[in-house]
Amino acid sequence: MSLLYRSAFGIAEDIKARQISAVEVLTFFLERIDTFNADINAVVAMDTDAALTRARAADDAADRGEDWGPLHGVPLTIKDAYCTAGLVTVGGIPACAEHIPERNAAAVQRYVNAGAIVFGKTNVPFMSADLQVFNDVYGVTNNPWRRDRTCGGSSGGSAAALAAGLTPLELGSDIGGSIRTPCHFNGVFGHKPTYGLVSLQGHLPPGEDVLSEPDLSVAGPMATCVDDLEKALDLLIGPAPGVATEHSFTLPAVRFDTVRQLRVAVWSDDSFCPVDPVIAEHVEAAADCLERLGASVDRRARPDIDPEANHHNYTQLMLSVLGADMPESVRRMAESRVAEADPEDMSEPLLQMRGIALSHRDWLRQNEIRMRTRRAWASFFTQYDVLLCPCAHVPAFPHDHAEDMQSRLLHVDGVARPYTEILRWAGLTLNALLPATAVPLGTTRDGLPVGCQIAAAHMGDRTSLAVARLLETHHRAFVPPPGYSH
Numbered sequence: 001m002s003l004l005y006r007s008a009f010g011i012a013e014d015i016k017a018r019q020i021s022a023v024e025v026l027t028f029f030l031e032r033i034d035t036f037n038a039d040i041n042a043v044v045a046m047d048t049d050a051a052l053t054r055a056r057a058a059d060d061a062a063d064r065g066e067d068w069g070p071l072h073g074v075p076l077t078i079k080d081a082y083c084t085a086g087l088v089t090v091g092g093i094p095a096c097a098e099h100i101p102e103r104n105a106a107a108v109q110r111y112v113n114a115g116a117i118v119f120g121k122t123n124v125p126f127m128s129a130d131l132q133v134f135n136d137v138y139g140v141t142n143n144p145w146r147r148d149r150t151c152g153g154s155s156g157g158s159a160a161a162l163a164a165g166l167t168p169l170e171l172g173s174d175i176g177g178s179i180r181t182p183c184h185f186n187g188v189f190g191h192k193p194t195y196g197l198v199s200l201q202g203h204l205p206p207g208e209d210v211l212s213e214p215d216l217s218v219a220g221p222m223a224t225c226v227d228d229l230e231k232a233l234d235l236l237i238g239p240a241p242g243v244a245t246e247h248s249f250t251l252p253a254v255r256f257d258t259v260r261q262l263r264v265a266v267w268s269d270d271s272f273c274p275v276d277p278v279i280a281e282h283v284e285a286a287a288d289c290l291e292r293l294g295a296s297v298d299r300r301a302r303p304d305i306d307p308e309a310n311h312h313n314y315t316q317l318m319l320s321v322l323g324a325d326m327p328e329s330v331r332r333m334a335e336s337r338v339a340e341a342d343p344e345d346m347s348e349p350l351l352q353m354r355g356i357a358l359s360h361r362d363w364l365r366q367n368e369i370r371m372r373t374r375r376a377w378a379s380f381f382t383q384y385d386v387l388l389c390p391c392a393h394v395p396a397f398p399h400d401h402a403e404d405m406q407s408r409l410l411h412v413d414g415v416a417r418p419y420t421e422i423l424r425w426a427g428l429t430l431n432a433l434l435p436a437t438a439v440p441l442g443t444t445r446d447g448l449p450v451g452c453q454i455a456a457a458h459m460g461d462r463t464s465l466a467v468a469r470l471l472e473t474h475h476r477a478f479v480p481p482p483g484y485s486h
Contacts, residue, residue, distance in 0.1 A: 022073030051119035068115030091204035092135035105202025122157030152182035177426025183438035187449030195433035319355020381457035
């Protein structure tokens with residue numbers, strides 16, 4: 001029985017049926033890490049003794065006919081931004097290099113409650129605040145498709161570990177494409193849920209003991225198949241323990257019964273963030289596949305928003321979240337820069353300063369802009385079920401760890417563009433708090449993965465996942481990187 005790239009939930013069923021032991025499964029993944037992790041540095045911390053003890057307990061439970069849940073005895077890794085009880089949690093922060101939490105993050109605990117065994121942590125950038133993975137504690141994580149390329153961030157270690165077959169399931173987080181971009185770069189699946197569906201309590205940042213949920217940011221599953229995304233999402237949905245909320249956690253059913261009822265909009269390129277032609281080609285090919293299956297496809301449909309203005313709004317709201325954990329000296333510097341600037345200057349560096357310096361009064365104004373954007377998206381999704389668009393405008397790019405992020409450049413069809421433009425496609429849907437499923441579509445001519453995001457209406461998670469399943473079945477399923485399929 002092969003365990004490599006097997007469904008996590010399928011493995012659990014075999015463990016419960018005593019067709020394989022949890023100890024054997026754990027041993028398999030530990031051996032994979034011994035063989036492949038040195039080249040990519042995706043898994044950066046492990047507690048094998050505790051994992052082995054829990055695996056033996058899972059096997060004993062199965063022998064007694066006990067069912068721990070849908071992930072009974074399944075070993076898995078967790079993004080190192082999430083607190084894990086008894087297992088070091090660094091979050092890329094040198095000051096946390098020895099930090100061992102006393103309890104799991106809320107989302108991690110939901111995996112554990114379903115019977116999972118957390119045996120390791122996957123690498124992240126400093127404070128999960130970059131679209132590459134490197135930090136002073138654990139170093140750089142490479143892309144298993146090309147080790148000279150980034151795996152993306154901030155859930156890049158998670159995506160690289162999945163692609164390399166080092167874990168069967170992961171847990172990512174996303175405030176700037178941090179689930180979707182690494183999935184696109186590594187050729188795996190991920191789901192950014194509707195905002196508020198899955199608790200981020202216990203995520204670093206904002207911190208282990210913070211009860212409030214950060215604006216924009218979401219937690220979501222990452223896997224090598226859509227079936228695991230769907231089942232993992234069902235486990236993860238719900239508020240943190242002991243937190244009262246009025247949010248609804250009941251997702252509507254899929255909007256369409258047959259493919260012929262499916263209405264697809266496609267946004268494969270735009271002057272607000274020009275896309276590498278090969279990515280646009282793959283997005284269009286995915287739309288062609290759905291059209292051949294019988295879906296109606298509209299390549300000109302757009303919500304009634306200005307994508308550039310959306311980026312200005314989103315960046316300021318995002319940086320107001322990230323800036324809350326920055327030193328006071330950084331905030332004062334940002335306030336000074338903004339005070340001296342032309343009020344109309346929305347260049348990338350200053351735009352970020354505006355977000356860090358945002359007052360509560362100005363945040364309310366930006367939030368009103370966002371609410372109008374959300375209304376435009378809601379109107380759009382009365383006419384369409386999903387939107388296909390890029391996760392990012394480039395495939396995985398060479399490592400670039402220049403300290404000044406504004407000095408980094410990305411090349412799009414031979415043209416150098418600012419590094420932070422990579423946030424534009426991610427923020428297009430994220431700013432409206434929409435769900436989006438990332439799926440692999442194929443590769444570039446030189447063998448790098450290409451994916452897209454499937455966005456749906458607010459609380460339309462099941463619809464975006466259903467379209468992801470169509471593409472997985474009829475267009476492109478997970479394909480391992482060269483050299484990892486054995």
